[in-house]
Amino acid sequence: MMAYAAKRILQVVPVAVGVSVVCFMLIHLAPGDPLAAILPSDASADLQAQMRALYGLDRPLPVQYGLWLIRALHGDLGQSIATGRPVTGEIAGAAVNTFILAGVATVLGFTVGATLGFLAGLARGTWVDRITSGIAMLGVSVPHYWLGLVLVIVFSVELNWLPATGAGPGGRSLDWSYLRFLVLPAVTLSVIPMGIIARTVRSLVADVTAQDFVSALGAKGMLRRQVLRHVVRNVAPTALSVMGLQLGYLLGGSILIETVFSWPGTGFLLNTAIFTRDLPLLQGTILVLAMIFVLINLGVDLLQGAIDPRIQR
Amino acid sequence: MTPMIDIRDLSVVFGRGPKPVPAVDGVTLALAPGEVVALLGESGSGKSVTLRSLLRLHPASARVGGTIRVDGTDVMALSPRALADFRGRTVSMIFQEPRLALDPVYTIGDQIAEAVRRHRGGTRAQARARALDLFDRVRIPSAKRRLDNYPHEMSGGMLQRAMIAMALSCDPKVLLADEPTTALDATVQIQILLLVRELQREYGLSVIFVTHDIGVAAEVADRVAVMYAGRIVEEGAIADVIRSPQHPYARGLLDARVELAGGRDRLITIPGAPPDLADLPPGCSFAPRCARVSGECRTTVPPLAAPLGRGQVACFHPG
Structure with missing residues (x-):
């Protein structure tokens, strides 16, 4: 296990380097001069050269990359052009909000999806299967920003039960005055992982229960619930890895939902950075999101290795 | 002596609708305590289905008829809980692919x-x-x-x-073996056969050993029952059946062994193919492939009888 873990962790290094190169190059690949956003268009050549030197843009690219990387490793991702505040702080604040939203949505989606998928997989071809598969299909196909708007209209505008936007009063707690802001975005965001996990678990359960060892367990007299425990152990590694990937997507990919609900997370921050052409903020946010994705994949692989002995090779 | 296993008129039908498949039709078989019987037949002959019936391992859609008693227990009448207690404790099973x-x-x-x-x-x-x-x-x-x-x-x-x-x-009192050596290398096969035989004697087990290999049957079994298209066509002491098979299908199986092909340039095969179980002929299932076929064979299913006073054969023209 240790050798497998070490090998898997080492594999992360080249991926992380590649990600950082792409993020760094963003500034130079994006159309237009990075200085154009902060300098007036009629700035003198002298001033432009001065700013260029100030930001280190006059040096060769590899040197710029090296300096940028060293600063990034020390937690310094530069200042936001729009607000002048350190990018690291902005991202950290937003990341916490996104983690909370994505975490709750994933747990919700996984619990509901895995339950539905398990029932459907055991009762293939019956009405239970048809209904749950229909729900899963809807979950995967419905555009979630549209679903978000519908939920807002029903629960905020019509029934007035839940707030439509924002993350509530400052300071987080398990208090309802805070949690109620979380309900609608989390439910909306959970629908996609719910659908995907339900479909995955359904087909996994169908595969596993068709295998010989399940009838062999019956043949040695194991009770139904004991057989089902074997089925769960066989289904779990793949289901967990799908959940991990979904969590990864949600941590980075909730731009639409965070915008619909004005949830102050990284997706919302990314959206802001794009529209204000705030390059350091954009660069930093993408780097952090990409690294989170890499780390989550690593975590999922290690977890899978711990559950399924066949993977550690 | 009361038999350890007593199967009477077992039938198993898979599938509903216009074309149900009768996988097993009227199988009757009894085993004494400590006896080893080989069920011999090709794929689709109903040998594995017969075996699985003893543990009621069929899907819920299968229709099972007849009676099965093991050590006095009526297997068909067991409640789900009693069945789970029975499986693995009174009767246990080994499978073709251990992996x-x-x-x-x-x-x-x-x-x-x-x-x-x-x-x-x-x-x-x-x-x-x-x-x-x-x-x-x-x-x-x-x-x-x-x-x-x-x-x-x-x-x-x-x-x-x-x-x-x-x-x-x-x-357990009974061991069911569903082609346990088929997936193994030849050298390992013989070790497993010897092990089964040794443990069978040691524990006094009754064993039903399903195989398509008459050599394997000869190695482990006291008696053999040859199955064709869901029915037992010949049954008797292993030595008798190998020495003088009475049913033309059993004779065909013996002649078709690869080991016998040594000096000849061609393998002997049974002409034709096994019948479609969903569309069996009205008489003897083997009639379309049989050299001794007569008019009677095509209209009436031959009953199991003992023309020689030992063993049983379901054929109008045995010998």
Whole structure:
């Protein structure tokens, strides 16, 4: 296990380097001069050269990359052009909000999806299967920003039960005055992982229960619930890895939902950075999101290795 | 002596609708305690289905008729809970592919221990000690270490030994073997056959051994029942059937053995193909392939009879 873990962790290094190169190059690949956003268009050549030197843009690219990387490793991702505040702080604040939203949505989606998928997989071809598969299909196909708007209209505008936007009063707690802001975005965001996990678990359960060892367990007299425990152990590694990937997507990919609900997370921050052409903020946010994705994949692989002995090779 | 296994007029039909498949039709078979009977036949002859009926392992959609008694218990009448207690304790089974019949994510030791605890209770440590003892009985080398192996870490022959250990873990009276050597190398096959035979004698087990290989049947069985298209067509002491098969299908099986082809340039085969079970002829199922066929064969199913006073054969023209 240790050798497998070490090998898997080492594999992360080249991926992380590649990600950082792409993020760094963003500034130079994006159309237009990075200085154009902060300098007036009629700035003198002298001033432009001065700013260029100030930001280190006059040096060769590899040197710029090296300096940028060293600063990034020390937690310094530069200042936001729009607000002048350190990018690291902005991202950290937003990341916490996104983690909370994505975490709750994933747990919700996984619990509901895995339950539905398990029932459907055991009762293939019956009405239970048809209904749950229909729900899963809807979950995967419905555009979630549209679903978000519908939920807002029903629960905020019509029934007035839940707030439509924002993350509530400052300071987080398990208090309802805070949690109620979380309900609608989390439910909306959970629908996609719910659908995907339900479909995955359904087909996994169908595969596993068709295998010989399940009838062999019956043949040695194991009770139904004991057989089902074997089925769960066989289904779990793949289901967990799908959940991990979904969590990864949600941590980075909730731009639409965070915008619909004005949830102050990284997706919302990314959206802001794009529209204000705030390059350091954009660069930093993408780097952090990409690294989170890499780390989550690593975590999922290690977890899978711990559950399924066949993977550690 | 009352038989250990008493199967009477067993029928199993799969599928509903316009074309149900009668996989087993009117099988009657009895085994004395400690007797080994081989069920011999091709794929689709109903031998495995007959075997699985003893544990009621068929899907819920199968329709099963007739009666099965094992050690006095009416298997068909068991409640789900009583059936679960019966499986593995009175009757246990070993499978064709041990690699597929074991859960890949549990260690072998755990899989044996859970069967032991299911039927005999006791602590984890006691169950593990029992598993270790069984591993020694089936002669798995470095048994203690092997208990912690996962199925993918063991060879096919070792896995089948482990499977046998698991089947014997709760001291059953009957062992069902569903082609347990078919998936193994020839050298390993013979070791497993000898092991089954040895443990059968030691524990006084009644064994039904399903195989398509008449050589394997000769190695392990006291008696043999030859099945064709869901029915028993010949049954008798293994030596009698091999020396003078009465049914033309049994004769065909014996002649078709590869070992006999030695000096000849061609293998002898039974002409034609096994019938479609969903569309059986009204008379003898073997009639379309049979050289001795007469008009009677095409209209009437021949009953099992004992023309020689020993064994039974279902043929109007035996010999």
